[in-house]
Amino acid sequence: MSLNDVRIQAEDFDLTTEVARLRAANPKIGAxxxxxxxxxxxxEGASVAEMELEHYPGMTEQSIAAIIEQAKLRWPTFGALVIHRVGPLKPLDQIVLVAATAAHRGEAFAACEFIIDYLKTEAPFWKKEITPGGARWVDARVSDDAALAKWQGAASA
Known part of the structure; x- marks a missing residue:
């Protein structure tokens, strides 16, 4: 596994296993x-029985890798991991894992938050929810756009 790893998969992931792999990659990792x-x-006020996630193969991985690279330009991180599931998912199922490694917690926290904020708005995923009223496509939330704007403002400051 490289220090930057992006995986799009239908299968679930194990948090403990993935963190152990990251930590084993570099003894300088402190966080x-x-x-x-x-x-x-x-x-949005409706019960969700299932969510189906679709993506644009190839483009999705490139988009997420570019987001990780942007994070590495802002903070001295050792690397990051993003695992994003696709296909049908039920309530309580894990959707995404974002992990960032650094020597210290501040850089790791910032990089992780940056990556998920950009991933939520910039990566080519489409979500469809199955509700009692039928299937509906889910648009990006205003709060996701606001989170992204926070980082864009920080870049120009």
């Missing part, structure tokens, strides 16, 4: 910060 996103059973 590993992770974010795990999961399917909720409620969104």
């Amino acid at each position: 590993v910060v992770t974010f795990v996103g999961a399917v909720r059973d409620l969104n």
Whole structure:
């Protein structure tokens, strides 16, 4: 596994295994910060029985790799891992793992948050939810755009 790893897969992932792999990659790593996103059973006031995630193969991996590279330009990190699941998922299923490694926690926290904020708005994924009212495509949230704007403002400051 490289220090930057992007995987798009239908299969679930094991957080403990993935963190162990990251830590084993470099003895200088002093911090590993992770974010795990999961399917909720409620969104925008409607019950969600299932979510289906689609992506653009090849382009998705390139997009996420570019986001990781942007993070590495901002903070002295050793690397990052993004695992994003696709296909049908049920409430409580894990969707995404973002992990960032650095010598210290501040850089790892910032890089991890930056990566997930950009991933939520910039990576080519499409979400469809199955609700009692039928299937519906999910648009990006205003809060996701606001999170992204925070980083864009920091770049110009």
